[in-house]
Structure formats: structure tokens, C-alpha cells
Amino acid sequence: MTAAPLHSAFRSSASEAWASGAGLLLPLGFFAGTATMVPFTLGSEAELLSRVGPGILWLALALSSMVTLERVFQADLQDGALDLWLQDAGSISLIAAIKTLTHWLVSGFPLVLLTPLIGFMLGVPSEKMVPAMLGYAMGGLVFFLWGGVAAALSASVSRAGLLIALIALPLYVPALIFGVQMVESGIDSPSFLFLSACTLFALGVAPAAMGAALRLAAE
Amino acid sequence: MLSYLANPLRFMRFSRLAVPIGFALGIVMVGLSLYNGLLVVPPDERQGGDLMRAMFTHVPSAWLCMGLYAGLAGASFVWYIWRHELADVAARAIAPIGAGYTALCFITGSIWGQKGWGAGWHNLILGDSRLMSVLVLFFLFLGYMALRAALETRQKAARAAAILAMVGIVNVPIIKVSVDMWQTTTIHQPSSVISIGSPEPREEGSGMNPVYLQQLLWGFGGHTLLAAAMIMMLMRSEVYTQQADRLLARKLEGA
Amino acid sequence: MSKTRLLHGQGLGAVRGERVLFRDVSVSAHSGELILLRGANGSGKTTLLRQLAGLSETQAGTIERAGLHHWIGHTNGLKAHETPRSHLRHWAKVWGSKRDVGAILKGIGLARPANVPCRMLSAGQKRRTALARLALDDRKLWLLDEPFNALDTDGQELLAQRIEAHRAAGGAVIAALHGASPIEADIEVAL
Numbered sequence: 001m002t003a004a005p006l007h008s009a010f011r012s013s014a015s016e017a018w019a020s021g022a023g024l025l026l027p028l029g030f031f032a033g034t035a036t037m038v039p040f041t042l043g044s045e046a047e048l049l050s051r052v053g054p055g056i057l058w059l060a061l062a063l064s065s066m067v068t069l070e071r072v073f074q075a076d077l078q079d080g081a082l083d084l085w086l087q088d089a090g091s092i093s094l095i096a097a098i099k100t101l102t103h104w105l106v107s108g109f110p111l112v113l114l115t116p117l118i119g120f121m122l123g124v125p126s127e128k129m130v131p132a133m134l135g136y137a138m139g140g141l142v143f144f145l146w147g148g149v150a151a152a153l154s155a156s157v158s159r160a161g162l163l164i165a166l167i168a169l170p171l172y173v174p175a176l177i178f179g180v181q182m183v184e185s186g187i188d189s190p191s192f193l194f195l196s197a198c199t200l201f202a203l204g205v206a207p208a209a210m211g212a213a214l215r216l217a218a219e
Numbered sequence: 220m221l222s223y224l225a226n227p228l229r230f231m232r233f234s235r236l237a238v239p240i241g242f243a244l245g246i247v248m249v250g251l252s253l254y255n256g257l258l259v260v261p262p263d264e265r266q267g268g269d270l271m272r273a274m275f276t277h278v279p280s281a282w283l284c285m286g287l288y289a290g291l292a293g294a295s296f297v298w299y300i301w302r303h304e305l306a307d308v309a310a311r312a313i314a315p316i317g318a319g320y321t322a323l324c325f326i327t328g329s330i331w332g333q334k335g336w337g338a339g340w341h342n343l344i345l346g347d348s349r350l351m352s353v354l355v356l357f358f359l360f361l362g363y364m365a366l367r368a369a370l371e372t373r374q375k376a377a378r379a380a381a382i383l384a385m386v387g388i389v390n391v392p393i394i395k396v397s398v399d400m401w402q403t404t405t406i407h408q409p410s411s412v413i414s415i416g417s418p419e420p421r422e423e424g425s426g427m428n429p430v431y432l433q434q435l436l437w438g439f440g441g442h443t444l445l446a447a448a449m450i451m452m453l454m455r456s457e458v459y460t461q462q463a464d465r466l467l468a469r470k471l472e473g474a
Numbered sequence: 475m476s477k478t479r480l481l482h483g484q485g486l487g488a489v490r491g492e493r494v495l496f497r498d499v500s501v502s503a504h505s506g507e508l509i510l511l512r513g514a515n516g517s518g519k520t521t522l523l524r525q526l527a528g529l530s531e532t533q534a535g536t537i538e539r540a541g542l543h544h545w546i547g548h549t550n551g552l553k554a555h556e557t558p559r560s561h562l563r564h565w566a567k568v569w570g571s572k573r574d575v576g577a578i579l580k581g582i583g584l585a586r587p588a589n590v591p592c593r594m595l596s597a598g599q600k601r602r603t604a605l606a607r608l609a610l611d612d613r614k615l616w617l618l619d620e621p622f623n624a625l626d627t628d629g630q631e632l633l634a635q636r637i638e639a640h641r642a643a644g645g646a647v648i649a650a651l652h653g654a655s656p657i658e659a660d661i662e663v664a665l
Contacts, residue, residue, distance in 0.1 A: 004567050004568075004570065005567065005568040005569075005570075007567070008564050008567035008568050009568070011564075012553070012556075012560075012564050015555055015556075015560075016553055016555055019554070019555035020555070075553070075554075079549055079550070079551065079552060079553060079554070080547050080548070080549030080550055080551035080552075081551050081552070081553055083527075083529055083545060083547050083549075083551060084545065084551045084565070086528070086529055087527065087528070087529075087542075087543075087545050088568065088569075149386060153366060153379045153382060153383055154366070154369065156370065156371070156375070157369045157370065160369070163365055163366065163369050166358065166361060166362045166365050167362040167365070167366060167383060169358050169362070170355045170356075170358045170359045170362065170387070170390070170394060171386070171387075171390055173355055173394050173397060173398065174390070174393045174394055174396070174397035177397040177398065177400065177401045178397055178400070181400065181401070190400075191400070194396070194397070194400070198393065201393065205386070205389060206386075209382055209385075209386050212382050213379060213382055216375060216378050216379055216382070217375075218529050218530075219375070219524070219529065219530045219531060372490065372491055373491070464491070468491070468493045468494075471493070
């Protein structure tokens with residue numbers, strides 16, 4: 001496919017993501033809201049919060065990815081836009097990857113920018129901020145990619161939220177583990193390499209699976 | 220042998236005998252391993268006394284649950300590429316049996332570790348990387364079954380689930396690596412079965428008492444036969460159901 | 475004008491669940507032809523059309539296509555946040571068309587709501603937006619599923635004129651209809 005269709009797909013998907021989430025309000029609100037609940041559930045002991053806080057933020061990231069993705073492919077299926085994409089000689093896997101990427105950029109990536117603020121609130125030491133942000137960025141992308149596969153497979157199921165969560169859960173585990181460890185051990189650790197490898201792997205495999213699932217959903 | 224059985228008619232004929240024989244032999248072998256393992260064999264105090272007898276079900280089911288997921292992925296692949304109906308029937312049958320063995324593995328593993336390694340219940344469940352991988356595998360099976368159940372037509376359900384199984388199997392190694400890294404201090408048994416070949420078992424618990432190994436092998440053989448028999452039984456019932464659906468559909472059309 | 479064969483589907487069949495929807499159906503479209511797929515609800519018109527469009531896998535038979543086609547399905551393919559203008563601009567870019575989107579919108583009667591988000595348009599306006607895509611790119615074959623749905627009389631007349639013009643220019647149309655047809659068909663395939 002040439003550049004112009006991809007660019008147009010990117011723009012269209014980005015406006016869709018922006019419109020359906022009230023801009024950045026919903027994703028950031030969900031994330032910040034969850035972070036705010038952490039001290040309420042765990043107590044305000046600084047030691048505990050700074051240890052457990054990052055982990056809970058990872059969970060919030062995972063959950064918000066699943067919630068966002070639920071509608072992405074289902075909407076395309078229901079309003080017939082998927083049919084139009086499938087008509088083209090271009091690759092549906094590529095379009096699916098672009099959609100996932102744009103939704104991550106709108107709903108996942110901004111959380112990375114919010115991390116220092118929340119980290120500060122939870123007492124995460126400042127030398128852990130940069131690895132944390134990098135980890136959240138990559139981990140979030142992996143979540144969106146595998147969550148996208150789950151969402152594409154469930155595109156024809158109504159109210160598929162729980163199904164998507166069940167399918168995506170095992171696939172999220174590696175990125176979750178490596179990401180949290182990376183926050184602990186920093187950029188020079190093997191966890192960073194593993195997380196990068198996970199990201200590349202997901203970038204390679206997930207779009208193909210999404211494409212196959214979407215072609216199936218349209219039938 | 221698989222290609223011989225690929226013909227549905229031959230499969231039905233084969234499984235008519237294979238299912239009861241498999242059940243019978245399997246029950247005998249499992250019974251033998253359990254009888255010896257639970258009642259006869261002396262306990263190994265180092266590995267947790269009497270509780271380590273759970274090993275005789277735990278270890279075979281560990282091998283089996285992973286093998287069954289591989290089988291699920293394999294059947295899914297065959298069906299996805301060649302659209303061979305029986306492969307899909309097989310995949311559908313393997314899933315619940317695999318889930319069952321995964322659960323069995325997890326439960327017996329938790330029992331074994333409970334007092335065995337001086338850890339409390341929750342310490343074990345959370346602290347053992349291999350058990351956690353088994354738990355994740357359980358969710359892989361569960362997700363597969365849930366996806367199949369959620370989609371409306373059989374064709375769509377089969378294709379979607381096949382994609383999921385193939386995605387799952389390529390993720391399994393990564394999951395294993397990550398869970399192993401997660402618990403850097405694992406309290407699981409170092410793999411002690413493999414070094415049985417050494418002439419005299421070394422002092423410090425590497426290498427297993429041959430008496431245990433025997434029961435494990437009986438157990439593994441028996442459980443494999445049981446699993447195969449159950450899977451074939453489910454496949455048979457699925458084949459009959461599909462035939463009945465077809466007959467009903469034809470009747471509705473008045474053909 | 476020589477008649478080129480634009481699409482040839484042979485021996486097509488479809489099964490839903492365990493029920494056979496149709497079997498051994500052949501559809502052949504040549505330039506200037508209008509083929510109507512007729513049948514009751516659930517008879518498989520949409521399934522057949524989707525197979526011809528390449529959206530559904532052919533469960534039996536073969537399909538030969540001579541080039542790209544336009545597809546208008548049951549649903550319009552409009553995203554809720556899109557406006558008619560942005561929708562047409564988007565697909566014009568994807569298909570590499572340089573046509574004037576404003577003129578197309580005017581021609582189909584959508585000049586006024588051109589910048590209104592689709593979720594606020596009426597069903598008829600949404601249908602017109604979808605049909606406007608036909609003017610974006612010169613494709614010889616049109617595959618239309620219930621194209622007259624939701625259109626008012628003006629809209630139906632407009633579509634009928636467009637179809638006639640398309641036929642006169644050498645194109646072909648395969649449409650699935652379950653009601654009365656506002657246009658004369660060359661061939662009718664009954665399912």
C-alpha cells in the first residue's frame with residue numbers, strides 16, 4: 001500500500017479514537033481515578049505505596065486498554081466500515097495495526113506522560129521515573145496489540161468486554177511481568193531487553209492475527 | 220497413524236473400540252500408580268513426607284496439560300490450513316480435557332507444596348513460578364472455550380478459536396520465560412526425574428528413587444490413555460451431534 | 475459497444491449452520507447489464523452478494539473478477555464521527571481519487587449537511603452519503619445490497635438515474651432487492 005491510504009487511515013482512526021474517548025478525558029480520567037483509589041485501598045503508608053503503586057498502575061493500564069479496544073473493531077464491523085477496508089487490495093492486517101497504534105497513541109501513550117505526576121503522588125523515587133515511563137510506553141503498546149487481537153476475535157460478540165479480558169489476560173502476563181521488573185531494576189536490566197523483545201514480537205504477530213480475525217468477522 | 224484416522228468413518232470405527240479399551244487400561248494404570256504411590260511407597264521426608272504423594276498425580280498431569288495445549292494448537296493449525304473437519308472436532312474435544320488436567324495439576328501441586336516445602340498455602344501459590352505458569356495455561360484453555368461458546372455459528376467459532384490457539388501457543392514460551400523471571404527464588408522442585416539414569420543416585424536429592432519413577436511412569440501412561448479416551452469420546456459425541464443436525468436440517472427443508 | 479465480462483461466479487453455494495441456503499448458483503455480469511438478486515428475507519441474497527464481493531469466503535464454486543468493484547452493503551460504512559465530506563475525502567484518498575468531493579455532495583443532494591457528523595443525519599441522508607462513494611472512482615461493477623432502502627422518492631429517482639447512466643457507460647450493476655424494483659432488470663436471479 002502506498003502512503004496516502006495509510007495516512008488517511010491513520011487520521012480517520014485517530015479522529016475516531018479522539019471522538020469516542022472525549023479526547024483525552026476518558027483514558028486519562030480512568031487512569032488517574034484508579035491511581036487515586038490506590039491510597040484509599042492500601043493505606044497511606046509511604047513505603048507500601050511506593051512498592052505496590054507501580055504494579056497497580058500497570059493493572060490500570062491493562063484494564064483501560066481492554067475497555068478502549070472493545071468498541072474499536074466491533075464498531076467497524078457494525079457500521080460496515082470493515083467491509084470497505086476489506087474491499088481494497090491493501091492489507092487488512094496493516095489497517096488493523098494502524099487502528100491499534102492510533103488508539104494506543106490516544107488512550108495509552110498519554111498515561112505515560114501522566115506517570116511522573118502519579119509516581120510522585122505515590123512516592124516513587126525519581127530515578128525510577130524514566131524506566132517507569134519507558135516501561136509503561138512499551139508495555140502499553142503490547143497490551144493494545146494483544147488486546148486488539150482479543151477484540152478482533154470477539155468483534156461479532158455483543159458486550160464482549162469480559163470475553164476480551166479473559167482472552168487477553170494470559171497474553172498480557174509477559175509484558176506485565178517484564179514491565180514491572182523494569183521499573184524496579186532500571187534500564188540496564190535484562191527486563192528491559194525482554195520487554196523490547198516482547199514489543200517487537202507483538203508488533204510482528206498481533207497484526208496478522210487481527211487481520212485474520214477481522215476477515216473472519218466480516219463473513 | 221493420524222492420517223489413517225483422519226477419515227471420519229475409520230475414526231469412528233477405531234474409537235468404538237479404542238475408547239473403552241483406553242478407559243480400562245488407563246484406569247488400571249492410574250490405579251496401580253496411585254495404589255503404590257499412596258499406600259505402598261515409602262514417603263520421602265525431604266520432599267514433604269506424605270504430602271509428596273500428590274506428586275504421582277501432579278507430575279503426569281503437568282506433562283499432560285502442556286502436551287494437550289500443544290495438541291490443541293496443532294489440531295487448530297491443521298484445521299485452519301487444510302480445513303479438515305475432524306481436526307476441528309478434535310480441538311473442540313481437547314479443550315475441556317486440557318483445562319481439567321491443568322486444574323488438576325494446579326490443585327495437586329498446591330497440595331504437595333502446602334506443608335511440603337515449609338510454606339503456607341498462599342506462599343506456595345504465589346511463590347512458585349511453575350504453578351503460576353500452569354495457572355496462566357488454565358486461562359488460555361478457558362479463553363479458548365469461552366470464545367468458542369460466544370460465537371454463533373460453528374464455522375466462525377472454530378476459525379476464531381483456531382486463531383486464538385495458534386496465537387496462544389506462540390506466546391506460551393514467552394509466558395514461561397516471564398513467569399520464571401518473576402519468581403527468581405522459586406521453591407519448586409528442581410527437575411529431578413531426568414537424572415534417573417545415573418548408576419547410583421547421588422546424596423543430595425538429585426536423581427529420583429526408582430520406585431517413585433515407576434509409579435510416575437505408570438501414572439503418566441495411564442493418564443495419557445485416560446485423556447485420549449475422554450477426548451475420543453467427546454469427539455464421537457460431537458460427530459454424532461453434527462450428523463443429527465444435518466439430518467434435522469434436511470428434514471426441515473423437506474428434501 | 476463490446477460486452478466485456480466483468481464478473482463470473484459459477485457453482486456458488488452457501489451453508490448457514492447446517493442449512494443449505496443455496497447451491498449451484500451462477501451469476502455472470504457483462505457491461506450494460508443490471509442483475510437483480512431476488513428472494514425473501516433470509517434466502518441468502520446478502521450472502522451471495524458478499525461472496526461475489528469477496529467479503530465472504532466461497533464455500534463452493536469459483537468467482538472470476540475483471541477488476542475492482544464498488545460495494546454498498548446493508549450498512550453504510552459511515553463512522554459516527556465522520557461528516558459526509560470527511561467520509562468522501564477519506565475514501566477518495568484511500569482509492570487515490572482526485573474528484574471534487576464538494577461537487578459530488580451537491581450532485582447527490584447533500585450540500586447542506588455536508589459538514590454534519592453522521593450520527594446526526596437521517597437514515598436517508600446516510601444512505602445518500604454511502605451512494606455518493608459510487609461517484610468517487612470509476613469502477614465498472616457495482617454490487618449493491620438493498621440500495622433503495624431508506625431513500626425518499628427523490629433519492630430513489632436519483633439512484634435509478636445513476637444506475638441507468640452507469641449502464642449506458644458500459645458498467646454493470648448487481649443489486650439485491652426484496653421489494654418492488656423501481657428499475658427494469660436484464661436478468662433476475664431468484665433465490
